[in-house]
Amino acid sequence: MRTRALLTPLVLAAVTTAGLTVAAPPALAAGPDISVTNTKAHLDQLQSIANANGGNRSTGRPGYKASVDWVKAKLDAAGYTTTVQSFSTSSGTSYNLVADLPGGDASSVVMFGAHLDSVSVGPGINDNGSGSAGILETALAYAASGQTPRNHVRFGFWGAEELGLLGSKYYVGQLTTAQRSAIRSYQNFDMIASPNVGYFVYDDNAVGNGVRDDFTAYYDSKGLPWEYIDVQGRSDRAAFRSSGMATGGIFSGAETIKTSAQASKWGGVAGKAFDACYHRACDTNTNLDLVALDRNVDTIGYMVWRYAAKDYGTTTPPTGSNLLANPGFESGAVSWTGTSGPITSGAGRPAHSGTWKLWLGGNGASATESEQQTVTIPSTAATAQLSFWGRFDTAETGSTVYDTLKVQVVVAGVTTTLATYGNVGADTTWVQRSFDLSAYRGKSVTVKLVATEDSSAQTSFVIDDTALTTT
Incomplete structure (x- = not known):
């Protein structure tokens, strides 16, 4: 004391x-x-x-x-x-x-x-x-x-x-x-x-x-x-x-x-x-x-x-509000859980906005990295949409997929992969990607981003300005 x-x-x-x-x-x-x-x-x-x-x-x-x-x-x-x-x-x-x-x-x-x-x-x-x-x-x-x-x-x-x-x-x-x-x-x-x-x-x-x-x-x-x-x-x-x-x-x-x-x-x-x-x-x-x-x-x-286990009651967030905490990663590794290190302000890759971003992969070595956050989508919502801005680049060549990023949701222990991106077709252009999560209204949902690399050349999956919004 x-x-x-x-x-x-x-x-x-x-x-x-x-x-x-x-x-x-x-x-x-x-x-x-x-x-x-x-x-x-x-x-x-x-x-x-x-x-x-x-x-x-x-x-x-x-x-x-x-x-x-x-x-x-x-x-x-x-x-x-x-x-x-x-x-x-x-x-x-x-x-x-x-x-x-x-x-x-x-x-x-x-x-x-x-x-x-x-x-x-x-x-x-x-x-x-x-x-x-x-x-x-x-x-x-x-x-x-x-x-x-x-x-x-x-x-x-x-x-x-x-x-x-x-x-x-x-x-x-x-x-x-x-x-x-x-x-x-x-x-x-x-x-x-x-x-x-x-x-x-x-x-x-x-x-x-x-x-x-x-x-x-x-x-x-x-x-x-x-x-x-x-x-x-x-x-x-x-x-x-x-x-x-x-x-x-x-x-x-x-x-x-x-x-x-x-x-x-x-x-x-x-x-x-x-x-x-x-x-x-x-x-x-x-x-x-x-x-x-x-x-x-x-x-x-x-x-x-x-x-x-305490029940604090359910509070419905205002329509259009972002259910994700620290969505742009500007508070560092706060509210997200997973691998230590990928949430970074390092200058090796730019952020979409601010200075912090989620940089998965880029190791050029066999590794799996992930970050996740759990939210409850209100049952009263008409729609629910997950989105993020992504910038992917790679040193891999050819048409074989060696490195992947999976966008997943986990509900009641069941994992669903919404999309898989890879080294094939990767580029350095920021693109916003969106997914309909309306089917999960009234449920506790874990949003999970998982990158897997092999032991050859690097692929970087840089993600920023995430959102899970309802209408």
Whole structure:
């Protein structure tokens, strides 16, 4: 959690009052049992990374980049589409890692995040290896569960939080208006295993009251006392909240002193900090309450499962609006999932408009690359049309097709190829291509572009200014 030269006192509101009869916990749908053993193993790995890199994982130091690379490899192996954002800070280059699970309604995103960096004086295992390990293990468990999410599921691992929430601010600042509107909720997890533990829920009652209430309902269902906390500007949820998104989160305490009433409620030692190693070298993998970690990773699991399946209702987009997010790729590899690299601003091929485009192929080597996005076509639409501008060129010769681009739609697991283009007849003229998708009204449709090259000469399939519009 970010530090400040002068900390504004945290505002707490207890939910229990002495002498009152406490009702039986409400019944909730059972959440998953997220492995605390695996989560602790992730924390041990982050400790090892710090040990090998000067004792910390802070922005601008090699331990932070090594942490990003290790988390990215775990998520890539689980099937996530990962994007690394780099940005400059006073301490050097930092990185955000964003992981999207393919599938779900791309116009309805639920997002979960934690900062991955430490301060420079220590390894940052509770602050905030604990939150990062918690969402990592939950992301891996969700991918392995075989769940089919209603909403698009995204995880964010933020850099430079300790320098002033810079990573999460950078991420939100790069979003278009449509992309911000697509994020239905953002939930933050910063310090979830403090050794003198408390159970705090962000009191974001101005925006996204339902997220807050889902956290407290889950704690109530486990018979676990909790308190609201106003974290003010000390949490990565701040940029999301100021942009009008529903936010929430949990926290187990930092440098604030535990009161006698809190010690009576939660155990631990009154008169001492919730985490006496906050922002110190002793914040190692022994500076953890593993019972709290177990409870809180299960809380994360409950919220991920619940919000992935949450029905936000159907909103019919205005007639003629583009259902695709980031249709011209100007936000980089955002809203599209697939192969890392083809969405580019590189000068090797021009864009149809702007500077970014989708450049599939062009490798001159045996490879398959793809990008896709899932949208729901309103059942009330009269027609639906997919279109894009394409510029194809090749170094192949002759009349044999070696390299292809397939335009596909995937509906309920069934793939239909709408068109196939190849090296034969390719040229460098921009041409708009259109396809009637009216047959898919009322359905969730994944638009997929797949390029396959052989090992001979290159063929480049450059695509820009995509659209899926209705009338």
